[in-house]
Amino acid sequence: MTDKPQGVRKLLHIGCGPKTQANTHPTFHDPKQWAETRLDIDPNAKPDIVASMTDMSMVESEQFDAIFSSHNLEHLYPHDVPTALAEFKRVLKPTGFALIIVPDLQRVGELIAADKLEDPAYMSPSGPICPVDMLYGFRKSLAAGNLFMAHKMGFTRKTIAQYFLRAGFAAVRAQRDGFDLFALGYCDKPETEAAPQSQVRLRESLPV
16 A cells, blocks of 8 residues: 555545445545545455455554445344454554445335335336345345345344444444435544544435
């Protein structure tokens, strides 16, 4: 990794997928403020680092100001989630934060209870998304052989916050928005509401 200009903060984008601005939260879109390093388990995404989020041993500790990971934790088995979040915290600076987005199983459960398991819930750039896709993984990708897309875990607002705190994060904000859960974990509690990590807007829609 190369040194970044002074004043530019370092972002580790975990489970980055193809390199497009749409895959990154709007908080990190300004290149004058954020320098992105892309990490993915799938080499076809052409990331800067090919690695699993449960083993980022090639990444030095306390290197990044922020982590962003959208719709990735649900691809882990339950026993691997604490390992991944511990790795997230390890590579963050003491003042860093992690912004994570996962499907909201409470919202998915409401549609399943209404017998809408395979009814389209919303339209994504990849096509219609149904509750069964949010529960088990996007069927179109799985059928094409991309088994990285399988879902093995799910979260509610309560449980995602608990996982962050158990991993050693000092504080966490979690919000529900549509079919998504937004969780923002702080390595250290912000001293004021004006602290940079306090200004992150959680409720920003992203493509799945």
